[in-house]
Amino acid sequence: MTDAASPTAQSWKVTLPCTRAEAEAIDGDIAAFALMDKPPVLMTSEAAPDDENAWRLDAYFEGEPSPAAIKLIRTLVPSAAGAKPQIEKLPDEDWVTLSQQGLEPVTAGRFHVRNLATDPEQPGHVNFLIEASRAFGTGQHETTGGCLLMLDRMRRIGMRFGNVADIGTGTGLLAFAALHLWPRAYATASDIDPVAVQISAENAAANRMTVGRGLGQLALYTAAGVDHPAIATRAPYDLLIANILAGPLIELAPSLCAMVEEGGTILLAGLLNEQADAVLAAYRSQGMRLAERTDHGDWPTLRLRKRPRIGWKRPKRIDSQARGEAPGFGSL
Numbered sequence: 001m002t003d004a005a006s007p008t009a010q011s012w013k014v015t016l017p018c019t020r021a022e023a024e025a026i027d028g029d030i031a032a033f034a035l036m037d038k039p040p041v042l043m044t045s046e047a048a049p050d051d052e053n054a055w056r057l058d059a060y061f062e063g064e065p066s067p068a069a070i071k072l073i074r075t076l077v078p079s080a081a082g083a084k085p086q087i088e089k090l091p092d093e094d095w096v097t098l099s100q101q102g103l104e105p106v107t108a109g110r111f112h113v114r115n116l117a118t119d120p121e122q123p124g125h126v127n128f129l130i131e132a133s134r135a136f137g138t139g140q141h142e143t144t145g146g147c148l149l150m151l152d153r154m155r156r157i158g159m160r161f162g163n164v165a166d167i168g169t170g171t172g173l174l175a176f177a178a179l180h181l182w183p184r185a186y187a188t189a190s191d192i193d194p195v196a197v198q199i200s201a202e203n204a205a206a207n208r209m210t211v212g213r214g215l216g217q218l219a220l221y222t223a224a225g226v227d228h229p230a231i232a233t234r235a236p237y238d239l240l241i242a243n244i245l246a247g248p249l250i251e252l253a254p255s256l257c258a259m260v261e262e263g264g265t266i267l268l269a270g271l272l273n274e275q276a277d278a279v280l281a282a283y284r285s286q287g288m289r290l291a292e293r294t295d296h297g298d299w300p301t302l303r304l305r306k307r308p309r310i311g312w313k314r315p316k317r318i319d320s321q322a323r324g325e326a327p328g329f330g331s332l
Contacts, residue, residue: 014040014059014070015086017047018077023055026076038062040069042076064089108145109152111177126180129206130171143243143269146294146301147174150267151241154303155181159265161239162186167226167256168244168270172200175218176209178239183216188234190223197222225252226259236261242268246275250282257286260306265291268302276300 023044040059048054057080059065059073070085105122106113112122114129121127151174161182166175169189179187191197197220204211204218213219213234221228225248226235240260242249249268260266266288271279273295280290283304292303 010063011090012061012064013086013088013090014061014065014073015088016057016073016077016080017083018044018055018057019079020053020055022077022079023057026057036069040065040073060090106145108148111148111152113148113173126177128173128176130173130203131206142296142299143301144173146296146299147241147243147267147269148177149296150292150294150301150303151177151181154265161265163234163237163261164188164239164241165190165226165231165234165237165259166241166243167252168192168242168248169200169220170196170243172203172209172218172220174241174243175200176204176207178241179209179216179218182239186213186215186234187218188221188231188237189218190221190226190228190231192222192224194222226255231259235259236264238264240264240266242266242270244270246271246279249279253282253286257283257288257306262306263308264306266304266306268304269299271300271302272298273300276302 026042026044038061040061043058043060044055045058046052046054047056057073057077061069065073065087070087073085074080105115105119107122107125110126112125112127114121114127115131117129117131161178162184163186164175164178164182166172166178166187166189169175169191172189175187175189179185189197189200191200200218200220201211203209204220210217211220219230219234221230223231226232235258237259238261240256242252242256244252249271256266266283268279268283276293280302284290287307288304289307290302291305294301
């Protein structure tokens, strides 16, 4: 899930002591941070081996945290009210990887997502390996899990798709899941962050997914939303997935809906419960209707369908060779 520009700012870390109960109450996806352009990554750990109640909260920021952001961090750990936060500028290193080490595997419907190669596969499930990386979308967030569950349900009830797009793909996980469910589809994934696109390509190789522009292959592009000529050329899509934040979802509503064929489906996630009405209003104004909603904690997943016009006929699908596209990456 990526919705902002590629991170170039120096990384910072804010550390505060906390109790075990406070640490267990922090799931890493705090609603108060969801509206930030670059929300922090939160990690809790034991601070003292001989004191089971002594824990610590580390918050990793892209760029120096503001006083308001530090104040929000404080609200998560009331026991540290009198403590001075430790604020440090980190050396140039892969802080997202460091913050994601030790994540537990996630199972969502038929899918099982491992974050470490040493984690065992889950028998009877579709297993993906999405290692901690410089891109977001390891499957831990409720929004990603919600999308996996929704995709799984859509396949179980017999929905079929032939041209899929995953906008703001992050690690590529949702695009991989869609290609597994509909292996004869064209698949397109894009992200505004070129690092995320490269990570998606690496993850594709690790999960035996083929990068390319043919049937059953994943075409990758660096783009802000759908602003790339190849993404437009490959349209219209009968399934478009966008797991990003509410603000960009609303802003992108006209362009995303324009890429979806009449009768097609849009899957939206990354928004909070209290943001759902505003997001739905933006998409209803573009001719979409709500077909299904599932909630996962504070995070809903919305399945929308584009209202067909009277007398509509399904557009003829044009394959990649007819489009004159060369195999491989888009813009990296």
